[in-house]
Amino acid sequence: MISVSIVDDEKELRQSIATFVNGSPGFHCVSTYSSAETALKGLPADKLDVVLMDINLGGMNGIECVEQLRDVAPTMQILILTVYEDTDQIFKALEAGASGYLLKRSSPTKLLQAIREVHAGGSPMSSSIARKVVASFQKAKQTGEKQTHLSPREEMVLNCLAKGLTYKAIADELGISIDTIRTYLRRVYEKLHVQSRTEAVAKYLRH
Amino acid sequence: MATTNSLLLYKDPIAAADEVKVIKSAKPNIISLAEDRKGALWMGTREGKIWQLHEDKWLAQTNFSQTNAITAIVPDTDGSMWVGTDGNGLYRLKNGSFHHLDKSEGLLSDVIRTLYLDGQGTLWIGTGDEGLSRWHNGRIDNFTPREGLPEKNISQILEDDAGRLWLGSSRGIACVNKHRLDELAAGQIPAVYPQLFGRAEGMLSEECTGGFYPAGLKTKSGLLWFSTLKGVVVVDPRVQPATTLMPNTVLEEVLVDGVPDPMLHVSSPKTARRSGQPGNGVSQLETLRITPGKHRVEFRYTGLSFDAPELIRFRYRLEGLDTDWVEAGTWRTAFYSYLPPGDYRFRVAACNSDGVWNENESGLELTVLRHFWQTWWFITWAGLSLMVSVVGTVRIVEKRKLHRRLKRLEQERVLERERTRIAQDLHDEMGAKLCRISFLSEHARRGELPPEELQDQITSISDASREVLHSLDEIVWAVxxxxxxxxxxxxxxxxxxxxxxxxxxxxxxxxxxxxxxxxxxxxxxxxxxxxxxxxxxxxxxxxxxxxxxxxxxxxxxxxxxxxxxxxxxxxxxxxxxxxxxxxxxxxxxxxxxxxxxxxxxxxxxxxxxxxxxxxxxxxxxxxxxxxxxx
The missing domain is CATH 3.30.565.10 (Histidine kinase-like ATPase, C-terminal domain)
Structure with missing residues (x-):
């Protein structure tokens, strides 16, 4: 049973998703929050597995919430839910520590799939996000600052994703299992998160 | 004739030089003689007494007592007698009483040397220390060396037939036109310029004697006799025409900023005559060109005359700057501290003692060149370019404004088109799909559908909704x-x-x-x-x-x-x-x-x-x- 919480400022949508999740076997919606502030107060107390978080919330936005949540509850998986595929925003959320993202318009089946994946330690990534991640790590290499680097394997997986290959295709190509791919991607996200954190600290220290 | 103690009468001096009647007089030192209308002989002595001799009877002027010598006696046309004394001024005996005129009444001096009554009733008074005085109908005018009189000591006054007064002084004989003296008295002219005769003209001594009367003599033929220390001088006034030689002027030098201009050469006005002004007699030299800028210009000129050159009067005029003649007196320099750019003509003329200006002037044409920025074409051009630039600037500013407005309008137009497009897309893409959802849902709502069909409907609704989300997503992304x-x-x-x-x-x-x-x-x-x-x-x-x-x-x-x-x-x-x-x-x-x-x-x-x-x-x-x- 995967415990899920939903943070979204739109009441009807929130309730629809909650109803749907609750109605799905193996899932249970524990709580819902309408703003980042209330979520921050309540989430750490809830025993949760996955949080579904909208980026655009009234007041503090989802990205900041993710950051703060990661400090308070590092084991909580955060899945970003967003209406539009704003790659910039999504990327920022991933840097902040989200484990994956999903578009609201995806089919509900996909939604459950994504929750499961995140819960299992995976990190769903689309090709455009993969591109951005690659670009980000490349830029970090060029600036030569003290950065976390991707391992060659991670980079390969990432590149394949950017090319649009499915997990299956990548697995065939590289001779690894899909789970391994997921692990790699999770690590990539972690590094991204660390990288962005390091960057922030470095920037803070510089000034 | 009066001698020390007698009178000599010559009835006919030419015919019988020996026939002289001697009239003894007990009155010594007769120094002035005059005959009045009645035929009586008036005498003045050195002691200051006046006697009359009428029909062999001697009469004394009893109501006249002063001790200065009687230097002149002149009978007036109305029967009165003018008496000049050497220190007591002038007396007029009229109807038995004496009227005294002296310095306090405006007379130039009390020391009277000679008197002359002219045909207009004007009494000319030669003084011994101040100059010439004139009395006419009670009005007295005085002439001194300041007005041009050559000497203060006028001892003889004669008039020629041309209306000129010949004055014998201690430094020669001066000839001055009476009209000039009238003009001088009236203030019309500032000075007179008498013609002077001295040793250069042949006088053995320039000092004319005086202190007795008559002094000097005019003959019936018009000759003038003057007595001097060394004999008698006879002047024929007709030999000098009223307008004598007038001194010619010559422009000697032109100095620009103190440096003489080399282009100018001193030449007599008769040479290098150009065809400038016919008939006017102005001699011209070449046109002098002065470089642009601020310059001091000095004209040095002089008059050619042997005849008392120190008394030649000049006047000059710079046409283009001076509005009228500038009376220079005896100054031989005309000085201009700054000449603005332009064309000028400098003219200088001299005048003689008669006060008549010589028509034959000296002249010089000169041009002060302009800096290029002073020339009319530059100024015009500068003015025009200023105008043009102002107009040009205004136009540019206007153009820019217009351009900006156009750009703004263009931008607005673009935005409008975009809005139209978005509206259109929203309508096209999503309108139809939403419509479909609406129908599907409506159909699904009806309770009569079998479960599979219901399921299909709802699936379709689900798919359609997602499609709409998709389209919306793209539209938003694109915009x-x-x-x-x-x-x-x-x-x-x-x-x-x-x-x-x-x-x-x-x-x-x-x-x-x-x-x-x-x-x-x-x-x-x-x-x-x-x-x-x-x-x-x-x-x-x-x-x-x-x-x-x-x-x-x-x-x-x-x-x-x-x-x-x-x-x-x-x-x-x-x-x-x-x-x-x-x-x-x-x-x-x-x-x-x-x-x-x-x-x-x-x-x-x-x-x-x-x-x-x-x-x-x-x-x-x-x-x-x-x-x-x-």
Whole structure:
């Protein structure tokens, strides 16, 4: 049973998703929050597995919430839910520590799939996000600052994703299992998160 | 004649020089004699007494007592007698009483040397220490060396037939026109310029004697006799014409800033006569040119005359600057501290003792050159250019304003078009789909449907809703200015293609360079590119029967290309090319749409397909650094 919480400022949508999740076997919606502030107060107390978080919330936005949540509850998986595929925003959320993202318009089946994946330690990534991640790590290499680097394997997986290959295709190509791919991607996200954190600290220290 | 103690009477001096009647007189020192109308002889002595001798009877003037010598006695036309004394002024005996005139009454001096009554009733009084005095009808005018009289001691006054007074003084004889003296008295002229005669003219001594009366004599023929220390001087007034030689002027030097101008050479006015002013007698030398700037100019001139050159009077005038003649007196320099640029003519003239100006002037034409910025053409040009520049500036400013306004209007127009487009898209894309959802739901609401059909309906509603979300997502993406880059477009389109083929069984491969140049792509371009791609994808999905699709993107120097290839059955067409100007001629609305969209954004659409060999669709768009809305 995967415990899920939903943070979204739109009441009807929130309730629809909650109803749907609750109605799905193996899932249970524990709580819902309408703003980042209330979520921050309540989430750490809830025993949760996955949080579904909208980026655009009234007041503090989802990205900041993710950051703060990661400090308070590092084991909580955060899945970003967003209406539009704003790659910039999504990327920022991933840097902040989200484990994956999903578009609201995806089919509900996909939604459950994504929750499961995140819960299992995976990190769903689309090709455009993969591109951005690659670009980000490349830029970090060029600036030569003290950065976390991707391992060659991670980079390969990432590149394949950017090319649009499915997990299956990548697995065939590289001779690894899909789970391994997921692990790699999770690590990539972690590094991204660390990288962005390091960057922030470095920037803070510089000034 | 009066001698020390007797009178001698010569009845006919020429005929009988010896026949002289001697009249003894007990009155010594008779120094002045005059005959009145009645024939009586008046005498004045050195002691200051006046006697009359009438019909051999001596009469004393008893009511006259002063001790100064009687230097002159003149009978007036009305019977009165003028008596001049050497220190007591003038007396007039009229009707038995004496009227005293002296300095206190305005007389020039009390020391009277001689008297002369002219035909107009004017009494001329020669004084011994101040000059000449004139009495007429009670009005007294005085003439001193300040007014041009050559000497203060006038001891003899004679008048010639031409109305000139000849004055015998201790330094020669001066001849002055009475009219000039009248003018002087009236203030019309500042000075008189008497003609002077001295040793140079032949006088053995210049000192005319005086202190007795009569002094000097005019003969019936008009000759004038003067007595001097060394004999008698006889002057024939007619020999000198009233207008004597007038001194000629000569311009000696012109100094510019203290430096004599070398161009000017001293020449007599009669030489180098130019054809300037005929009849006027002005001699000209060459025109003097003075360099531009501030200069002091000095004209040095003189008058040619042997006749008391120190008394020559000058006047000068710089035509172009002086409005009238400048009386220079005896100054021989005309000084100008600053001459503005222009043409000038300097004229100088001299006048003689008669006060008549010599017509024969000296002159010089000179030009002060202008700095180029003083010339009229420069000033005009400067004025014009100023005007032109002002006008030009105004025009430029106006043009800029207009330009800005036009730009603003243009921008507004573009925005308007964009809004229209978005509105249209929203309507087209989503209107129909939402409508469908509406109908589906309505149908599903009806309770009579069997469960499978209900399920189908609801699935359709679900799918349709997602499609609407999809369209909305694209519209928003296209419109968002943050996405106006090549990178965003490539990323979005690639991702979309991937998702599109996700559940279809068609494997979709992406080949997008990791680094794309940072070119801006306008919202319009992104939108059309996306939709064209969507069209191509739909074609692959619905018509091609392919199993694999590949989306590649290549960016060149000035172009960006998207290739959509599939391994489907293809269709029979030779490579169709559509240029921006002419739409494609291929059949099929889908292909037409694609090509039209590319054309709309200034790009090209290339369709390569052959039966059994798959299809490759290529979109090429130009990349401008400053992408404009097409």
């Amino acid at each position: 968002n200015p943050q996405n106006d880059t090549l990178e965003h477009a490539a990323s979005y389109i690639g991702q979309y293609a991937q998702e599109y083929f996700q559940m279809t069984g068609i494997q979709c491969e992406l080949d997008i360079p990791t680094q794309l140049p940072a070119y801006p792509l306008s919202s319009q371009m992104r939108h059309h590119l996306f939709l064209a791609t969507h069209e191509a994808l739909t074609n692959i999905l619905k018509h091609s029967g392919a199993t694999r699709a590949k989306i590649s993107m290549i960016s060149g120097n000035a172009t960006f290309e998207i290739s959509i290839a599939d391994n489907g059955k293809g269709f029979n067409s030779s490579a169709i090319e559509s240029k921006p100007e002419s739409p494609a001629t291929a059949s099929g609305n889908g292909l037409n749409n694609m090509c039209q969209r590319l054309a709309d954004i200034g790009g090209r659409c290339r369709i390569e397909s052959a039966l059994g060999q798959g299809t490759n669709i290529r979109f090429v768009i130009p990349l401008n650094f400053f992408a404009k809305d097409v």
